[in-house]
Amino acid sequence: NIGLFTLFVQQKCPNATVYSFEPAPHAFKKLESNARLYCKNANLFNCGLSSENKEETFTFYPNSSVFSGFHADNDQDEKAVRAVILNMLQQINAAQGEQLDAIADEFMAGRLDRETFQAQLRTLSSVIKEHNIERIDLLKLDAEKSELPVLQGIEDQHWEIIQQMVVEVHDQEGSVIKEVKRLLQEKGFELHIEEETLLHGSGLYNIYARRPWQTNTSSAKPVVNAAKIEQNVQDLGNALRSTASRLTTPYLICLCPASPTALADSKRSILYQQMERLLASYLDGVSGMYLLKSSELSASYPVSTYYDPHGDEFGHVPYTPAFYTALGTAIARKIHAIKSAPYKVIVLDCDQTLWKGVCGEDGVDGIEIDPPRKALQEFMVAQHDSGMLICLCSKNNQEDVWAVFEQRSEMPLKREQIVQARINWQPKSENIKSLAQELNLGLDSFIFVDDNPLECAEVQANCPAVLTLELPSEPNQIPQFLEHVWAFDHLKTTEEDKQxxxxxxxxxxxxxxxxxxxxxxxxxxxxxxxxxxxxxxxxxxxxxxxxxxxxxxxxxxxxxxxxxxxxxxxxxxxxxxxxxxxxxxxxxxxxxxxxxxxxxxxxxxxxxxxxxxxxxxxxxxxxxxxxxxxxxxxxxxxxxxxxxxxxxxxxxxxxxxxxxxxxxxxxxxxxxxxxxxxxxxxxxxxxxxxxxxxxxxxxxxxxxHSEVNRQRQTLAIQQIATQLWDSEQILKLIESQKHRIRPPELESQFVAASNQLEEKLVKIWSEVLSIEQVGIYDNFFELGGTSLLMVQVFSKLQAIDSNISLVDLYKYPTINAQANYLRQKSDSQGQEQETFQEVDDRVRRKQHARKERKQKREVRKNG
Incomplete structure (x- = not known):
């Protein structure tokens, strides 16, 4: 109409963008004038909305403009307008009976004088596409019997961007409101239907519709525009392809997980999985492009609490330190694979490594292919398929070992996958040298795997160029150990590798x-x-x-x-x-x-x-x-x-x-x-x-070949696989190594915490800054704090005061200042609560007084 609601939105939400539609030229001119003066963020459209783009006859009532529309019906419109007038007259006790009808007749005179003209109609989806609208926080619809066609003009992919709706339905017969209700519920809205007192009998109802998650504003669900996301992924894929054709620097693309709220929505979760696969398809076969998917990250380095909602909302730092540790480790591991010369041969021990037991003593039927060893064999088969050569090196009789391969058919590793073997009673270092000579490969391309620490020590001493890996003494840890040996990582497998x-x-x-x-x-x-x-x-x-x-x-x-x-x-x-x-x-x-x-x-x-x-x-x-x-x-x-x-x-x-x-x-x-x-x-x-x-x-x-001493590298790879395979363990090690004492050059004198609140703040600062001693007058940034670390402090502070803002923390960069601010804030909130109570009491007293006065008037009137 003339823009009163547009101005209301501008007043309540100054940064909001409003799209207003009015087909009547007279009303549109007033809308245009009001918006130009008071609403700079309004987009105005001199057209109506419907189920399709077309031109149609519009009936304009100059004296009842709010009832104007594309579906004019003189009898229904007169009934609706009269019902509103009668309700208003009855509310003010203007008259009763015939006198009331006579007054209503006077008000109805000229109310439905009409003008008609041709007006343009558009679908709401056409406007959404034209203006690239990604989110509609509120759709207010008052279309005078056209509400259903307007809703039918919203395409399926655009329903999900609409968060809330207020729809005035004109329906004296009751069929339209049922259809509108069915449609909105089908699209996932919760509904509340209301008929205002003044509109009783007019056939006008208000439907308030909102998404279920909108009932809790703290967990509001972001809008997902699937088409826009897909377009962004395609653009990114094309940009990376183009870059790869011009530059030779390797690129590592890491896809991090969405928030738990997003993943709980099956539709969004499926969409994100599809987009990961789409990007992977763009990068498949593109040289120099390496993709680290969120699923790969969570499988290698799972983190129980990876999302930080407070850090995300207020500092755009969406993850916990444990997750960032996992991410950093995965990135370092991928770079290690990109930069390192690949190994070519895996030499495996047999007894207690490929199987549980000793084949020469327990016999073919006595040895056990338990789950850990079966997992080891499956792992080695995968390595074989990726191009690694598999050899055996065992102190045993050949016939005993080969009998196991021939008779224990449940073993994943088969004899034909073994390129060569040294099964004898010679030192394993000599056997490995013999294998290197026969295969014509350097010892620095060999990995030796054994469960026996003495055999490992012998190979390390006599073949230092070989990467020697000692399996964990606890068999159940073997699969986890192998998965975290970085030397087994492969970036790409070619057809040559498979053969x-x-x-x-x-x-x-x-x-x-x-x-x-x-x-x-x-x-x-x-x-x-x-x-x-x-x-x-x-x-x-x-x-x-x-x-x-x-x-x-x-x-x-x-x-x-x-x-x-x-x-x-x-x-x-x-x-x-x-x-x-x-x-x-x-x-x-x-x-x-x-x-x-x-x-x-x-x-x-x-x-x-x-x-x-x-x-x-x-x-x-x-x-x-x-x-x-x-x-x-x-x-x-x-x-x-x-x-x-x-x-x-x-x-x-x-x-x-x-x-x-x-x-x-x-x-x-x-x-x-x-x-x-x-x-x-x-x-x-x-x-x-x-x-x-x-x-x-x-x-x-x-x-x-030159036998480069790889002892340090062997120890590092072994330590990573046995001790530093979990992000929490890695984070603890990092924090222990960077833990430091309070800098002596600080200008402030050390003053310890003197109350419980200050002690809580000191503990938070100490954890985030990895510093042993924090004084209440020490400046956060002089202690080595950064903006990112301040976000971590803010996130941890939510347990103390969920209403504190990140800006407040920057204004109060000492423990003392933060503690005083939190105390003052708590005190003022208490005072506000008392004031609100007093106001509520006064309102109740006034209402009671009015009720008593009304009762006295009724008594005098009846008396």
């Missing part, structure tokens, strides 16, 4: 065949080696990146690169990339080599030249260099520039370059540059006779 055990088993067969061959040339001829060198394909990008990260022995420059960086370099044309795939009579080696190079003015400049250890010594490296020579020749270049940067592990690469091009060798900083003439490189072939004496024994370039 790794089979590839190494094939290599063992090759070695057996090599030993049977009379000469190395016979061995190579019998292999039937096939080498395919081709430009990189999209589906091999992950494997190429993995090879740059993991290949150490035959890697000329050891440049580590992510998928996104390799893709960026290749797409920009700065580098070209060739991949090398190898196969022979025993099987497929897979993608084992990578060449990255750029074209110079007269030379190919090799950036990366690497080959997996399992393909070394077969002449593949010769074919790779020859391929570069052929390309250079085709493009009219004269040289192949191959740089070599030494590391502790890539001596085999230098040996190869020296063997084929010692005359091309030049000093280059701390390394070497091999400048091959194009014809020499292009015509390079492998002559097994030249290297036959070298390769007459198993190829093991890594046998002379």
């Amino acid at each position: 790794r055990t089979a590839l190494y088993q094939q290599n063992i067969e090759r070695e057996s065949f090599r030993k049977e061959a009379l000469t190395f040339k016979d061995f190579l001829t019998g292999l039937g080696l096939e080498v395919k060198i081709a430009p990189i394909a999209g589906h091999t990008l992950a494997r190429v990146s993995q090879l740059t990260q993991r290949t150490n022995q035959f890697n000329l420059t050891t440049i580590r690169r992510s998928e996104s960086k390799i893709q960026q370099l290749c797409e920009s044309g700065k580098l070209e990339c060739l991949t090398v795939e190898v196969s022979d009579r025993f099987g497929d080696y897979g993608l084992v080599g990578v060449l990255l190079f750029e074209m110079g003015a007269d030379a190919i400049k090799v950036d990366t030249f690497l080959l997996s250890c399992r393909a070394l010594g077969r002449g593949v490296e010769h074919q790779m260099l020859a391929k570069l020579g052929t390309i250079a020749k085709e493009r009219g270049l004269s040289w192949i520039d191959v740089s070599y940067i030494p590391t502790q592990k890539n001596q085999p690469a230098l040996d190869f370059l020296d063997a084929v091009g010692i005359s091309c060798k030049q000093q280059l900083g701390e390394g070497w540059l091999f400048k091959f003439p194009v014809n020499l490189a292009a015509e390079l072939t492998y002559s097994p006779e030249v290297t036959e004496s070298v390769n007459n024994s198993p190829s093991n370039p890594k046998a002379k």
Whole structure:
């Protein structure tokens, strides 16, 4: 109408945004004038609302404008207006009987004079979309018989953003109010229906509708706009994808849990799960993007009380210190996985590790696959599926161990998943060295797992490069222990990883065949080696990146690169990339080599030249260099520039370059540059006779690996898995390490707490600041406090006074000041309560006096 309620809202809620609709031009002009003068936050619409966007005839009653509408009915409207007039006259005792009807006739004269015009109608949902309205705190609807069409114009996804409604229903017959009631209850509203005294008999009813959670304002439920959230997730996913294509810095995206209130709403909880999966789908396969989901976080580091409602409401710090500890730990763990060189082999003990008991004494049927050991085996199967090689190292008779694998079919770990074993009575350190030699892998890529502390100590002493893990003495702790060994974390599993055990088993067969061959040339001829060198394909990008990260022995420059960086370099044309795939009579080696190079003015400049250890010594490296020579020749270049940067592990690469091009060798900083003439490189072939004496024994370039002392790292990983797997334990350790004494340089003298309130405050400050001694005149910020720590103080203070504000704490930064403020606040509230009681008594006395006076008048009148 003319905007009285719009002005009322502006007065009560100055920051509110109001959307007002009035189709009648006369009334809209007055609405526009009032809003312009008194309501700056009003959005005005000279149209009506309905179930669809259209144009319709509007009937305007100039002398009864509030009854104007799109569904004018002269008889019903007259009945309604007359009922209101009669109610008003009766209330003031103006007249009775025929006299009352005569007065009503006078008031009705001209009341329903009418004007008609065409007016626009819109749906409420069209307005919500147009103005991106995310929340409607109150929908007030007074539409003169159009209330049901207006409600029908609200789309399903917009009902959830409406918190409260007041609807005036015009319904003299009773059918409309039933339908409106049914619709609102179906949409989740609680209803109260009221007929005002003055409107009795008019067919006008007020329906007050509110969401159930609105009855308690302290737990008000935020509005969830599913479409808007989904759009935000899509925008974020696209932004991260775009960033990954331009930058090489890894990104870690952490999705934290919603509040318990939100998760208790099944609809919202399902929505958030769907959005997590949606974001995960956007980032799947995107190099350099790592996602830490809330479900993963809660599974690894569960926190019983993770949400801080006070911190969230008043300081936008929604979680407890225990949760932030869990989050920080999970982030550190993920970064550790991103930055650390991956392990490749797990060596397992058997007795008391894979099973309970000793197979040589208890027999196949006597040993027990109890739940902890079964969990260990399942864990190792998962590691196998992620690309880890599984070996056995047990002091036992071979037939006893293999009998367990053959006859105990309930064991999750199967013999075919074991790549190699050392089952004998030799020291386990010697057996592990033997496995490293046979697999042609460095000891620093091995993890050894045993239950016996003496065996662990022996391996640690003689193979310090091996990560040695001692299982907990309490078997029930084994699953938890394994889940918190960071060395077992894997970021991504490629197809090559899944086939790794089979590839190494094939290599063992090759070695057996090599030993049977009379000469190395016979061995190579019998292999039937096939080498395919081709430009990189999209589906091999992950494997190429993995090879740059993991290949150490035959890697000329050891440049580590992510998928996104390799893709960026290749797409920009700065580098070209060739991949090398190898196969022979025993099987497929897979993608084992990578060449990255750029074209110079007269030379190919090799950036990366690497080959997996399992393909070394077969002449593949010769074919790779020859391929570069052929390309250079085709493009009219004269040289192949191959740089070599030494590391502790890539001596085999230098040996190869020296063997084929010692005359091309030049000093280059701390390394070497091999400048091959194009014809020499292009015509390079492998002559097994030249290297036959070298390769007459198993190829093991890594046998002379540098055994870096990993004792400190082993102890750290062991301690994390046994002691620091729980966020509460981690938080206690952090607090104990940062606990400190009161700074001596403080200007204030130490004064201890003198009453119970001050003692409570001192305890809170001491816990939050991790400080042993707090004086009542010490300044919070001079003690090392921060705004975030003040939020923690505020949250803990709610137990003492739930009405204190965060702003108050900043105004009173000492114990003494806070205590005085809390006491004064408590005293003033007590006084206010007494004043309210006195006011209530006075009101009761006045009401009683009025009642007595009325009774006296009635007595005089009747007398």
